[in-house]
Amino acid sequence: MSASQIAECVRDGETPLGPARSALVAISEAESGPEALNAFVSLNPESALTGASSGLLAGVPVAIKDNLATTDLPTTCGSKILDGHVFPFEATVVRRLREAGGVIVGKTNLDEFAMGSSTENSAFGPTLNPHDRDRVPGGSSGGSAAAVAAGYTPIALGSDTGGSVRQPASFCGVVGIKPTYGRVSRYGLVAFASSLDQVGTFGRTVRDASLALEVISGHDPRDSTSVQREVPDFSGAGERGVAGLRIGVPDEYLPAALDPGVRRLINEALERLVDRGAVVSRVSLPHTNYAIPTYYVLAPAEASSNLARYDGARFGVRGEGRDIGDMYRATRDAFGKEVKRRIMLGTYVLSAGYYDEYYGTAQRARGLIAQDFEAVFKDVDVLFTPTAPTPAFNLGENTDDPVAMYLSDVFTVTANLAGIPGMSVPIGELGGLPVGGQFLAPWWEEQTMIAAAGALEASFAEEST
């Protein structure tokens, strides 16, 4: 059942904890069996479930990425450094879900501190792709994407810093939304790169993912970067249709080297949209090439500072040492390889003498990338691109090649750099593996991309009936 159907049943009198109890039983069974995906880092015991019989998400089981603070379950960020650490406060988005009647069933696996594109960088082992257990689910929100794709929960929360919701949604064949920067509170989201991080949602349908987004959106005085704006009707936006909608297809997102299968699926999807009344045109975002290098300067720079607090002095795991320097080193040795790599990178690009060359240049490039979008959105209402260059890759395929891994975010990082909303929606399969298409919309225009994604989803649904 979809989230909206469950909520309707519960509001109509079904026992509020029923759906979550069934979900827990199914998850425990599947995750302890031979087909286990390792999607969860921790599960709530049945006795700890709480839910409500009213609200937009009444009784809906929800999975939460394990970098969002919860007060009942630990929040590990997929890191040994926070192993078992229970936070004394709750993330605003988790509170909003619960207040809307949602039932938190567990915390999902992720790349350590959300740094990665495959969920292989977790201290708790990789998560597997439900469509093919030899393949990665994408990342960093791989656990949430897999949980929704496997049918464990109808919706889940993730976080998206460079594509960490959209890319796993694409790999797992579900819908994933990253809203406009500032739409959703980051309070209680453990920071990776604060100026890029945004909490996003997963659903099996456009409606469910949008419904979850509607619930978690809105200004929060605790997050100074969250914006005071009314939250539109996201959940209904998927039914608006695309008649007359101007869809731009940026050349830079369909490079010559693109997987021909992915290109074909993109073109087919565009035909479906045209059939429903959309107007498609080719556009250009000339600074797209700078996105990956820009991202891999800015995100590590912020991360190197954000992760300084894991010093063993006040919380989490403390390494032993004879003096303070030893204690820091022993404590911070618990970080995984990729996290250490990014801290080193970030420390370097901010250091005296290099700041202007790296951080300064990257900030300017970031401005140019945002200007590209500003310009193109004068001519089109929404953009359509592949979410990722390929379908899910094999476990271990990119683990020794960080640059190859980084390039799987090539189509998604631009939205984070510009702060615009983006979402991935399934557009077909290649060799049994799902492929997602990405809609990008202007700042605060989530409804437009939800409408486009809804229309595409509807055209696939028509076909299968």
Added chain:
Amino acid sequence: MTWEAVIGIEVHAQLRTARKLFCADEVIFGDAPNTHVCPVCLGLPGALPATNPEAVRLAVRSALSLGCTVHPESVWARKNYFYPDLPKGYQITQFDRPIATDGTVVFDTDDGEKSVRIRRVHMEEDAGKSLHDRIPGSTAVDLNRAGTPLVEIVTEPDLHSPEDTRAFLSALKQTLEYVEVSDCNMEEGSLRADANISLRPAGSSGLGVKTEIKNVNSFSGIQRALEIEIERQRHVLDGGGTIQQQTLLWDDHKGKVRPMRSKEESHDYRYFPDPDLPPLRVAPEAIREAEKALPELPRARRYRLQNELGLAPYDAGVLTQSRVTADYFEDVSAQVGDAKVAANWMMGPVQALMNDRGYDAITLPVRPAQLADLIGLVLDGTVSEGGAKKVLAAIAEEGGEPRAVVQAMGLLQVRDEGQLFSWVDATLESHPTEADRYRGGEKKILGFLMGQVMKRSKGQADPRRVNELLVDRLDR
């Protein structure tokens, strides 16, 4: 060679807010360790800062009181370094775009008026406190202070002597106290000052290599530390040596500076704009209003008391030392209608009473209206000056309206002419010899006769009238 000292100052002043800069914890000095902390000031993962508007208001006010230009937009930055009392591993401060720049502080010295340019004023959060003596062999950390709002005030190197530096700091402190932005209590650490010092050949305009003196917790300490450091640098330079740029720590007990270990200062702070906080915006209108709301500053007030009320420079200085004293004085003076009389009372009996009982102009139980009434009773002869001092002490102790207390204490002066004449006449009758000596030209015998009349009246006669009546009778 003759050397000229070139000194610049950095002052950290704690802003007087009820709550911390980025969270709702109370700012309280001296409570049990780690009792005013929350996820934000503990730097827990997931917690985010939200700026306290009261702190911004006070920072704007501080900057305006120092004649600075307040910028409608400034930027929060992170200063990254590891230290156990720095919870996030970075301090939120302002770097290349501070909230205010380009001010001036004018102050008075024995050689006349001087001025120091203020380069910048920026806001930042304080760190916690490392306690090295609480637990043997370990360092304990108290984070009650972490996140307390500060302004850092940086001067241009416009000072040239330790004495001037001290005078400047006093003037700065007085200004910040006047505009009520900081308690400026050096013992509690709400005001801290570091000094940069270098020497150059007298008459030249370049700058020599400087050292920075930290860890000084009094103005006299700054003055001493600078005197010692100037001597040290002079000695090195005269001997043909060169000064090494370094940070020195002042040891107040030993009266010495020692170099900070290079490990302690070899920081690359990796400043960058804090992505958790949008640029700090202050509406131009709010800046204009804050400017209008500034009270009269100490120097202006002192000159007004001199020029408009005719007080002596010294008196005006004493009475404007603190804003509350000046307010009290002006209130009394306006009611009495005679500034000099009011000033004499303030600096005499009232000051004595405050020193004696540990009161200040706020806590003094005698309110300005009561003091003004009491002075009025002295001026119209209802009570003698000596009597009034007793009444002042009594009111401070037990309260009451001056006239009623004068009466209750039996200090009313007798001004009834008939009664006064009878005392005068009786006195002259019993001292005919002295009366004749007066009439013979020995005018100073009048004092003796006065004393006799007062004695006869048991001190209740109005001495001024007695004086008049005596002279009148004797000259007749």
